[in-house]
Amino acid sequence: MSTLPPSPPSLANLRREIDSIDEQVHNLLMQRADIIDRLISVKQTQEVGSAFRPAREADMMRRLVQRHHGILPLDTVESIWRVIIATFTYVQAPFSVHADLSLGESAMRDSARFHFGFTVPFVPHFSAQAAVDGVSRSKGDLALVSATSSRTPWWVALETAGAPKIIARLPFIERADHPAALPVFVVSRVADSAMVTEVEMWSVRVSGWNAEIARALSPLAEIVAVPDTAFDGAALLISITAATSLEAVKAALVEAGASLRSSALVGSHATRYMVPPTGAPKT
Numbered sequence: 001m002s003t004l005p006p007s008p009p010s011l012a013n014l015r016r017e018i019d020s021i022d023e024q025v026h027n028l029l030m031q032r033a034d035i036i037d038r039l040i041s042v043k044q045t046q047e048v049g050s051a052f053r054p055a056r057e058a059d060m061m062r063r064l065v066q067r068h069h070g071i072l073p074l075d076t077v078e079s080i081w082r083v084i085i086a087t088f089t090y091v092q093a094p095f096s097v098h099a100d101l102s103l104g105e106s107a108m109r110d111s112a113r114f115h116f117g118f119t120v121p122f123v124p125h126f127s128a129q130a131a132v133d134g135v136s137r138s139k140g141d142l143a144l145v146s147a148t149s150s151r152t153p154w155w156v157a158l159e160t161a162g163a164p165k166i167i168a169r170l171p172f173i174e175r176a177d178h179p180a181a182l183p184v185f186v187v188s189r190v191a192d193s194a195m196v197t198e199v200e201m202w203s204v205r206v207s208g209w210n211a212e213i214a215r216a217l218s219p220l221a222e223i224v225a226v227p228d229t230a231f232d233g234a235a236l237l238i239s240i241t242a243a244t245s246l247e248a249v250k251a252a253l254v255e256a257g258a259s260l261r262s263s264a265l266v267g268s269h270a271t272r273y274m275v276p277p278t279g280a281p282k283t
């Protein structure tokens, strides 16, 4: 005698399961929000510029990727958590995101919306300098500027004590097919204790800058350069990772024929974190 195969669950039952999960997710988010009041007083959020904590956020995003599995796309989980985290930061201390649109509007807008959602106000600017000025005038706003190219040496404005600093590089989780892949620096004022110092960002001014020197330096460090005609030189924004040192980069600059005029630390961020493209075959 053959037994009948178990009948598949009804659509109505599956929808009841989904409704129950949605309710739990919503309740948990409201519980998460209930913690904010207590967090504000413990963290003294109001006293130090932005409530944004780059070290904590980079760590949370990495753990999210590490525990994620299954058919739900990583893009979706990452964007949901970016909106959760950015909105909770905003609820602690309202801030705006000032974005430089001068190098292309759509990619920058995608990055801002992916990383900060639609609740955090978006303020468009037509130069990196203007976006950074917007942050300098504010208490806890953030600026988003390209991390790979620039028309002006906007980072020079970060050299003074009390000026905002580069605090993060987005996306936190890099991959070849990232939906908001534009490499972006976040500039803001945050508590020193909240900074990640794995990659230091240095503003270095040199004279005698040319394409050959840029080529000689490229294996050693990532550099954004803006020519400075007054000194036949350049304003450089240099990433110093654990694999190199400012001294080594300076020595290579001099070796290649440039002379150093000044250097100043203008921020730091977490080590870049790469995952394979979504759907890439496992190796």
Ligand SMILES: C=C(O[C@@H]1C=C(C(=O)O)C=C[C@H]1O)C(=O)O
Binding pocket: 039, 043, 051, 052, 053, 054, 056, 057, 084, 085, 086, 088, 089, 092
């Ligand atoms: C909640 C905090 O503040 C912000 C919001 C976070 C969140 O919602 O998880 C995480 C880091 C901060 O940018 C915190 O500092 O822990």
